[in-house]
Amino acid sequence: MTNPLLADWTTPFEIAPFDAISDDDFAPAFEVALAEHKAEIAAIADNPEAPNFANTIEAMEVAGGALDKVLSVFFSVAGAESNPARQELQREFSPKLAAHGAEISSNKALFGRIATVWEARDSLDLSAEQQRVLMLTHRGFVRGGAALEGDADARMKEIKSRLAVLGTEFTQNLLADERDWFMELAEDDLEGLPAFVVDAARAAGEEKSAGGPVVTLSRSLIVPFLQFSPRRDLREKAFAAWAARGANGGETDNRGIAAETLALREERAKLLGYDCFADFKLETEMAKTPAAVRELLMAVWEPAKARAEADGAVLTEMMHADGINGDLEPWDWRYYAEKRRKAEHDLDEAALKPYLQLERMIEASFACATRLFGLEFKELDVPLYHEDCRAWEVTRDGDHVAVFIGDYFARGGKRSGAWCSAMRGQAKFPKVQGPVVINVCNFAKGDPALLSYDDARTLFHEFGHALHQMLSNVTYESVSGTSVARDFVELPSQLYEHWLEVPEVLAEYATHAETGAPMPEAMLKKVLGAANFDQGFATVEYVASALVDLAFHEGDAPADPMAKQTEVLASLGMPRAITMRHATPQFAHVFAGDGYSSGYYSYMWSEVMDADAFEAFEEAGSPFDAATAKALETHILSTGGTVEADELYKRFRGRLPGVEALLKGRGLAA
Template sequence: MTNPLLQDWQTPFDIAPFDRISDDDFAPALEEALTAHNAEIAAIAENPDPADFANTIEALESAGRALDKVLGVFFTVAGADSTPAREKLQRDFSPKLAAHFSEISANKALFARVAEVWEKRDDLDLTDEQARVLMLTHRGFVRAGAALDGQEAARMKEIKGRLAVLGTQFTQNLLADERNWYMELTEDDLTGLPDFVVDAARAAGEEKGVDGPVVTLSRSLIVPFLQFSPRRDLRERAFRAWEARGAGGGETDNRAIAAEILALREERAKLLGYETFATYKLETEMAKTPQAVRDLLMEVWTPAKTQAEADAEVLTGMMHADGVNGDLAPWDWRYYAEKRRAAEHDLDEAAMKPYFQLDRMIDAAFDCANRLFGLEFAPLDVPLYHPDCRAWDVTRNGEHVAVFIGDYFARGSKRSGAWCSAMRGQAKFPKEQRPVVINVCNFAKSDPALLSYDDACTLFHEFGHALHQMLSDVTYESVSGTSVARDFVELPSQLYEHWLEVPEVLAEFATHARTGEPMPRDMLDKVLAAGTFDMGFQTVEYVASALVDLAFHDGTAPADPMARQAEILTEIGMPEAIRMRHATPQFAHVFSGDGYSSGYYSYMWSEVMDADAFEAFEEAGGAFDPHTAAALERHILSSGGSRDAAELYTAFRGRLPGVEALLRGRGLIAA
């Protein structure tokens, strides 16, 4: 067996041997892994012995290891270092994988055995985690359509296959639009831009093969350009390109794809007996119902909109004072908000940014994890999939805990955004395995690499997800790490952002890139005081996206999603100068797969908990209180999905939270 993807890896901690893997290895490895998985499934389904937890549920947990191995590597490189060859493989793999897993969920003999174990569950003397895994397995089969027959079963399979194709196409179209557009800048166009934006624009020009600086559609470059460029014409051009992603007509237009996805999701839900896709999707989340989600979002929307409208008046006045008549436009907001922040908080981002070096922020995230959970991080010298990547051996008390990989810089081959994934999850069955966890970001590359405060928050956010994976301590991989309800998965990540706001953390790690001096105390105070600045804008653009997502799925699927989007924004009174954070043609969270469909609200749901959870540390005496940290690890970070999310949070905090801590934290009500 010469295919490295199918071999036992003789590497440190069984990390994938990226230096030996080529794109030519993926397709044959996938075929062999699918064949092996089919054989494993057939053996479980055709087992002549009576079904029990070991020979059915645990057997399913053991099956597909080769497939997990192949896909763990493939989806890592496909998302973070795409090539035309990998994009074609992804288009080929998506329907094949959808058909494969549809066949498993439609396997009547297999489902009969799962149902048999489920029916006699009270007599099996299962542990709490085993009972949870059994419930999730049985529920997963039912929700996948295992109980359907005949034409309905066949149609469900068709729908899943088509959705897989459409989700891949949506993602690749968006990546193509982001990769292909850039705006060249003359030296005169650089006037007024701080050095860090100029450096990033020059680096982006080099990456694009252009002789000179450019603005790209990478968020880490276009947002600071919109903040600092005094050229309103250039801001408008860049913003309109940003807004047009996935909606420019031609082969990369996502609007018809979004409409088809929504229609297929509705049909899928109705095949399973649900009135709407949102009802189906939210049944397994903490929120449970579309109305509960809507109530939360509107409770936040009202004060956020009031704040944003008041801010818009101030910014409009500033614009008019500059001699620009007319209404405040979306390409004006960030520019005048930045000028207002500098004036009201005496905070200059260009002066502040040298204190947020990427390497020092990584050190800060690691140091907080050490103080809270005793983790230590040692660099690993291993081949990875891109030269920008780096790896660490994570230990505690000398014992290996995980491998952590960081891939931080934007490039044309990487999809936008930031994410955490596990190439291998933690488990103890069928044997002990420690996780390999990756954080992927899109920070502008420079030397030294400097972050905005928002970038630093993103780094801490994704590392919070990584801690959820690394500190997992369960038996079965299907409930390890971030395998939790979608509206619970953002709790550890958003909670970890709070440690960046701790004054002693900034005092130690926010050091100047050139001088090494710590951030002056008055600047540090200003950074923290400005923490809720422009929060009306940020909350409005997010909540609007969440409300559109919910409305798309809670009712008849719109034939024209863009028209429906406009209706929803009119209904809620969307301020004219603010756009949704993710308009429909760019809404990869919702349309690249089912993960966040009807679930974009989950960041806000989790924020209700993270604001309340950090108050637990403050009530206990400080951000590094050891007893609260131990309770956080025991009840949440180590437990994965082994218990119901509400139970886990209640075990940690003693109760479920209200929305007040969130509104206080965002400065939308008085503290």
């Protein structure tokens, strides 16, 4: 029988036929598709015709279609619905893919053809997008080591292969620690917890077959437990397990992986002629240099640290008033911050949550996209990889735009966090194809599912990424959607978060789970008034992580990353009751792959832009101003990576932003 991964998909909108695919299909399909891509690359490299844009660059755009199909399905399920078979396949595929990529990037005949087209670019009558694709292709090969010879070439291949293995191991170790640990709760231990936390703990206990409620290391459960549990001993135990992920010794310990990864990245950069990995990595980003990144982060660090220290003093007094002497600890901060928020803003998370139903927040995110961009959403009945997943067809003026898939609930086989990916990107070459976009989150299940305000913000954030994919309108898939500079890619997602805070959006969609009543105006004002509450804490934990990431890659690779982490935090005067948002052994952004390595700062770089970009709507007099929304789509959301990011932003806003709007938005301005 034909392998369903390799067959033509006759499903609606050519969505992967998940109901026909088994784990046994992946390995044989991968081998066939890999061999096919190798043959396609060889045909391009060995083409006897003189190289031109069509037979070299466009041919490379088309090559690997079968492999892309197989991998888009595999990596979607490997991240969101992992099992031992898929983990083993991931360990098997990763080095093969790395070797395959290194083989392509070091193919001298292929690079010779690309270089020939590049050198003749001014005489080829290429469109602006074609010139951009040619430049990115040539640059990517040079940065991938195509110009290396002999031992350097061979060593680069070894480094890439090893890094792929290490990234997979890091991810799987972290998943194992998060999956395997849980803390059983007796009925007395539930005292003081709001109903939504109790319900989530009971649901987690059922999933773990624990016979009662449990706390797991899913952020959607452990964070509210740390916020609400009056049991300091249980908070300390849960926090210790959360902080120890990836650093528990034994087979799942990530500290050695981090050290080896950093050493290999430094060696890779030096093979290519760079002083350090950060110089190499940032060259193609908006920031360009480590110095520019550090300047931004330090401009935010000082006011954030001052705010956090002042807040910490208040929380310490509250703890002492409870009869607990000594210092405020990391497992105390969220608990006393929540009590303070309730006291100062009269905002009770437990009272707020029933107004933030998952279903209504999905509707809100869709409704804003309808008002801003004219998109319509119709739910589809199609087989997907898990029963929790849902799909919608996205249209505009009756025309198909995209398929959007939502996978919202936490479960044991899903890696932590939230992310957006395209199972198929938008393109017009070699044929017109609409994107298939997926948002994956880790919200606690419930009936109905209720979100924290932070959860709701995450939902809007990931949907902002999805809009970047769905509204893409370019010719070549390699520059479509989110194929942009890393420190630009978070702009659409972080900008979209602002619409959650638009009062008329909350007034319409924040309705009570039991009564259906809209959020009372007084509560709405409290929610918006408390939007910047505890921003000192949030900013410090984030910026500390970004500065540690930068320090790891800015100079010589540290032999002991944990010692380097300690050194950096000490030099910053890190408040003792706040930890890094992602400590090194669980810093998947940085060590699960190269994606955010020396690039974790990019969320804040993008926030500088998103704060300024939303001001464009405010200046126009409405968060739904049609002309501003059109400009946003025209200059940013539809253009993918066809133009340099700073130029795109200037086309939208007329100038580049400063840090002032960010500090104002976080309530950190003097």
